[in-house]
Amino acid sequence: MNSAWRIAREEWRYWLRSKTATAVGVAAILLIATSLVTNYLRIDAERDARQQLQAVAEETFRNQPARHPHRMVHYGHYVFRTPAPLAIADPGVDPYTGTVMFLEGHKQNTATFAPGYTQALTGPLATLSPALVYQLLVPLLLIVMGFASLAREREARTDQLVYTMSVSPTTLWLGKSAALAVLAMILSMPLAGITALAWLGGESVVISFVFWLGYALYLLCWVLMITAGSVWQRRASSALLVLLASWLLLGVLLPRVASSAAEASLPLQSNVRNNLEIAKALRDAGDGHNSADPAFNKLRAQLLAQYDVEKIEELPVNYRGIIAEAAEKKQTEIINRFARRRVDQELAQASAANRFNLLSPYLALKSFSITTANTNLEQHHQFLRDAETLRFSFVQQLNKLHATELAYVDDAKRSIDASSEQRARIDPQHWRMLDGFESERPGVTARLTTALPNLAILVLWILAAAFAGQRGAMRTAQQTNG
C-alpha cells in the first residue's frame, strides 16, 4: 500500500513540474469557479424575483375591491415556480420550463416565461452550469492529466525499473489511479462547497452529501477508465485517442442519440392539439356560464325536489352559483384527464431515454443529479399538479360564495341593470382565501430510492473499469517480461 502512495506522490511531483498540468489546473479552476458563481447568482436572483412576485400576486388578490365572485374566478391568480435549493448546482429543467402560471376558472393554462425564452442563444454546449462542468468538462481535463500516466512509463520503459524494486504491476496501476483520484477529489471540493450552500438554503444534509457523493463516484469512474485506457494502449498518443473517443461517445453523442430515439419512438402531442381535444370534450360537458344549458337539467330537477320549490328563483341558494360549482368540478375532471395524459407521455419519453443510462456513466449521473437535486421533470409535474390543486380550491371557494352570498334575481339581471350589478358584489374580506404557494418536494427517502439505480450503475462502471485496469496492468507486465 505504501509503495502505491509513493507512486501517487511521484505522479503529483511530475505534474507540478509540467506546463500542461499547470495549464489544465488553471483551466479547471476558471471553469469551475465561473460556472459556480454565475449559476449561483442567476438562480439566486431568479428565486428572489419569483418569490417576490408570488408575494405581490397574493397581496393584490387579497386587496381586490368588492366584486362579483365570478369576476374573481376570472381575475385569477398567479403562481411562480421557485427553483429547488440544489438548483445552484444543477438547474436541471429549470431553463426549459415556464416559471409563472395563470390560474383561473374553467381553464388550465400552461406555465409561461421559461428562462430560455429570453436568454442569449449560444449553441448547444455553452451553458456553463456546474452540472455541465462536472459532468463533461472535468472528465475531459482528467483525461488530459491522466492518459499518459501508465503509457508514458511503458514507452520510456521506466515501468521495468519500477518492477525491479519489487513493486507489482497492480501497485503501479493503483498508485497512478490514486494520484488521479486525489486530483479528482480536490476538483470536487468546490462542488462540496456549493452543496453545503444548498444545505444552508434548506436542502436536507443527507441529500446534499449524497449529491456530492454521486459526483465523486462519477469522477472516480472516469479516473479508473482513464488509467485502464492508459494501461491497455501501447502508446500514450493512442491512449489519448481511445479516451477522447470514449468521452465523445459516452458524454456527447449517446445522450443525444438517447433523447432523439425517445422523441422519435414516443412522439409528444403538441399543446395546441391537446387544447383542441380538451375544448371538444368540455363542450360536451356543458357550459357553466349558461344555467339554461341542458346538461344541467338533472341537477336542476334534483335541487327543486330537494328544497320542495317550483322555480329556481325560489331556491334558498343561488342556482347560478350551484351550476358554476358543478360545472367547474366536471370540467376539472376532464381537463385533468388530459393533463395526466400529457404528463404520462412526457414521463414515458424520459424513461425511454433513461433506458440508455446503463450504457454510459454520464447518463446515469445526469439522471441521478436532477432527481437528487429535485430539478427533474417529475418536480416540474409536481409544480403543475400543485398549481392545479390551488386553482381548483380557490375557484370552488369562489363558486360556493357565488351560491350562498348572492341572490339569484340580482345575479341574473346584473348585466343589464346597474343596481343589480351593485348588489351582485360581495365583500372583499372574502378574498383572504389564499395561503401562499409552495410546491411540494419529495422527501429524502423517496429521492434516495429513485437515485439508487443510477448510483448502482456508477458503481458497476467503477468495478468494470477497475477490473479492466488491473487486468491490463498484469497483462502488460507479463508481455514485457516475456
Place this chain on the structure above:
Amino acid sequence: MGSFVLEGRYALRERSVVLSLALTLLVACWAVIAGALETHKQHAEISWILEATQADKATVLAGQSDAGGAAYGMHHVTYEPPTPLAFAAIGTREDLPWQHWLTMLALEGQIYEADIGNPELSRVGRLDYAFLVSVLLPLVLILLLYDLDSRERRDGRYELLAATNASPRNPLLAKAGARTGLLFLSTSIPFAIVAVIENVAVLLWASVIVISALHLLFWLLVCRFVTHRTAEAPTAATALLACWLLFTIALPATARMLAEATVVIPAGGEILLEQREKVNDAWDLPKPVTMTSFIASHPEWEAQARVTQPFDWKWYFAFQQVGDEFIAPQSNALQAGIARRDRLMGWASLLSPPLATERWLTHLAGTNRSHHQRYMACVRKFHASLRHFHYPMLFGQQAFSPAVMAGLPSYKPCSDRLSGS
C-alpha cells in the same frame, strides 16, 4: 489534386481513420434522417391542427347569436411551418413555441407560452446536422490529425518528407487535407441527399455545404498550426482540445454572460401581473374611462363609444385592447432586449467559428432567434387583424351574420424569403 486522392487512399488503409469516418457517417445519417422525420411530424401536426381548428370554429360559431359571444368563444391557431431546411438545424423549434392557440382576449396574456416539448429531452438537445458540424466534427478532426507530424517524426521520416515535398514548410498539408476532405464527405453526402429529397433550394443547401466546409477548413488550419509546432502528439492533442474548449464553450459562454448582464430586460412575470391588473381594473372603473383610452387609439369608433349597460361586449373587448396597449412599452422592450442580446451574440460569433457556424445554419434554416421573433410579430399582426374584423360588428356598424363571419381572417404564416423551397 492527385496527391490528395493518393493521401485519401492511404488514410483509408488505417483502421482508426476508417472507424472514425464510418462512425461519423453513421451519426450524420442518423442526424439528417431524424431531423427530416421531425419536420414531417411537425407538418402533419400542423395539418391536423388546421383541420381541427376549422371544425372547432364552425361548432362554436353555430351556437352564437351575437358578435361578442362569437369573438369570445372562438379560438384561432397560429403556427410557423418548418422550412424545408429545418431538418438540418432544429434550433429554436426545439424549445421555443412555434404554434399558438389564441382568442380575441388580451394578447399579452396568451403569447408567452412555454412548455413546448419535453423539457428533460430539450435539455439534452438534438443531434441535428448543425450540432454535428459545429461541435462534433472539430473533435473528430482533432482525433484524426493530432499525431500526423509526431508520427512521422517518431518514424524518422519527417526530414525526408520536408525535403522532397512540394510544400516544404508544411509537408503534411496534403495528408491532413485529404483526411479533412474525407470527413467532410462523410457528413455532406448524407446531408445533400436528404436536402434534395426535402426539396431544399439548391442555393440554400449549397450554402450550408460551403459553411460546413469553411468551418472544417478553420479547424484544419488550427490543427496544422498546432501540430506543426509541437513535437509530441499528446501535447498537440492537449493544445487542440484547449482550442476546441475555448472556441466551442468558453467564448460563447462568456459572450452570453456579458450579453445577459449588459442588456437588462423586463421580467416576464411583471408584464403578466401588470397586464392583468389593467384588464381587470376596467370592471370597477367607470365605463367612459376605459372607452376614452380606447378612443385615443381608435378614433374611428368615437361616435359609437357610449356604453349604457353594466355589460357590453364592445366595452369588454375595448378594455382587452387597452390592457395590451398599456403594457406595450414593456412588451416591446422585452422583444427589443431579446433582439439586442441576439445581436451581441452575433458579434461574439466573429470570435467563435463554431458559434458562427451554428448561427449561420439556423439562420438559413429559419430556426434562429430573429426568425422566431418574426413569427411572434406575425402572431401579433394576426391578432390585430382579428380585432379589426370584429370591431365593426361589436360597435354596431355591421350586423352579425354567418355571411359576414365567413370572412373571418385565418392565420397565414408571414412570407419570408427563406421559407420557400
